[in-house]
Amino acid sequence: MHSPLITLNNGIKIAQLGLGVFEEDFDVSKTKEAVKKALEVGYRHIDTAAVYRNEEEVGKALKEADVAREEIFVTTKVWNTDQGFDNALKAYDRSLKALQLDYIDLYLVHWPVKEKRKDTWKALEKIYKEGRVRAIGVSNYLVPHLEELETYANVVPAVNQIEHTPFCNMNSTHLKCKQMGIALESYSPMVRGLKKDHPILKEIAAKHQRSTFQILIRWALDNGVITIPKSSSSERIRNNFEVLDFRLGIDDLKALSTLHDGTRVADDPMDYL
Numbered sequence: 001m002h003s004p005l006i007t008l009n010n011g012i013k014i015a016q017l018g019l020g021v022f023e024e025d026f027d028v029s030k031t032k033e034a035v036k037k038a039l040e041v042g043y044r045h046i047d048t049a050a051v052y053r054n055e056e057e058v059g060k061a062l063k064e065a066d067v068a069r070e071e072i073f074v075t076t077k078v079w080n081t082d083q084g085f086d087n088a089l090k091a092y093d094r095s096l097k098a099l100q101l102d103y104i105d106l107y108l109v110h111w112p113v114k115e116k117r118k119d120t121w122k123a124l125e126k127i128y129k130e131g132r133v134r135a136i137g138v139s140n141y142l143v144p145h146l147e148e149l150e151t152y153a154n155v156v157p158a159v160n161q162i163e164h165t166p167f168c169n170m171n172s173t174h175l176k177c178k179q180m181g182i183a184l185e186s187y188s189p190m191v192r193g194l195k196k197d198h199p200i201l202k203e204i205a206a207k208h209q210r211s212t213f214q215i216l217i218r219w220a221l222d223n224g225v226i227t228i229p230k231s232s233s234s235e236r237i238r239n240n241f242e243v244l245d246f247r248l249g250i251d252d253l254k255a256l257s258t259l260h261d262g263t264r265v266a267d268d269p270m271d272y273l
């Protein structure tokens with residue numbers, strides 16, 4: 001079974017459910033096998049970043065896997081210290097080299113670094129206009145960052161990747177993205193396991209005979225959001241993909257909409273105003 005596809009604002013398609021590969025302890029020795037396992041299970045979308053230090057391992061997995069390059073959607077991101085026009089251009093080339101690819105599907109500005117984000121975006125627009133990347137986008141952009149971007153962007157980002165879960169519910173950003181034609185992508189969709197025993201989640205999970213992790217992934221999918229749960233365990237990579245044969249009901253979504261408590265696992269983008 002394959003993930004549903006979402007059509008981005010330039011017509012290209014992305015698998016709505018992908019694999020994240022950020023290792024919190026930077027032990028990247030697990031990345032290659034994780035990506036190969038994911039491709040075997042049916043994932044066709046891999047999310048990495050220069051700062052994860054595992055683009056090379058992702059590249060090796062893509063080379064060794066039995067799936068054609070054009071069937072796989074690869075995202076990577078320009079890190080904060082590589083921002084600015086010239087630096088971002090160089091960072092793109094470094095990522096291509098590390099991944100052993102001649103194009104990336106989606107290149108994101110990882111965080112909205114205040115003094116540099118405009119020039120960084122101009123660099124991504126140049127790469128895009130030269131046809132060297134299939135789509136460009138941003139990450140950790142909330143409404144104020146998007147409003148500012150509207151004043152200087154010639155290309156509307158295809159994607160905005162943010163932390164967005166029932167516990168960190170970024171509805172206003174989702175609405176703004178919809179208005180701008182930007183697809184929303186949620187990272188850390190399972191809150192890194194922090195909420196696995198939440199009673200409301202457990203109740204919904206029991207009703208559907210699923211895990212609380214699967215319920216959180218399904219919440220993103222049922223809200224029309226792209227998402228990238230991370231695991232480097234073969235079993236969990238498979239479990240996290242086994243969410244394509246059920247949907248949450250209205251009552252479940254209503255119960256999940258009460259869970260916002262501001263829990264974040266990553267920085268607050270409002271600190272990047």
Ligand SMILES: NC(=O)c1ccc[n+]([C@@H]2O[C@H](COP(=O)([O-])OP(=O)(O)OC[C@H]3O[C@@H](n4cnc5c(N)ncnc54)[C@H](OP(=O)(O)O)[C@@H]3O)[C@@H](O)[C@H]2O)c1
Nearest residue numbers: 020021022139187188189190191192213229230231232236
């Ligand atoms: N743009 C950004 O600023 C940004 C920030 C953070 C993350 N991201 C992206 O989003 C991806 C996902 O976010 P994340 O890695 O922060 O958090 P996450 O996907 O919510 O959770 C990953 C954690 O949960 C564990 N896990 C996964 N599936 C599980 C299951 N079924 N049962 C029990 N434990 C499970 C994983 O351990 P095991 O690996 O041992 O299974 C890992 O410790 C990242 O990998 C990265 O690609 C982007």
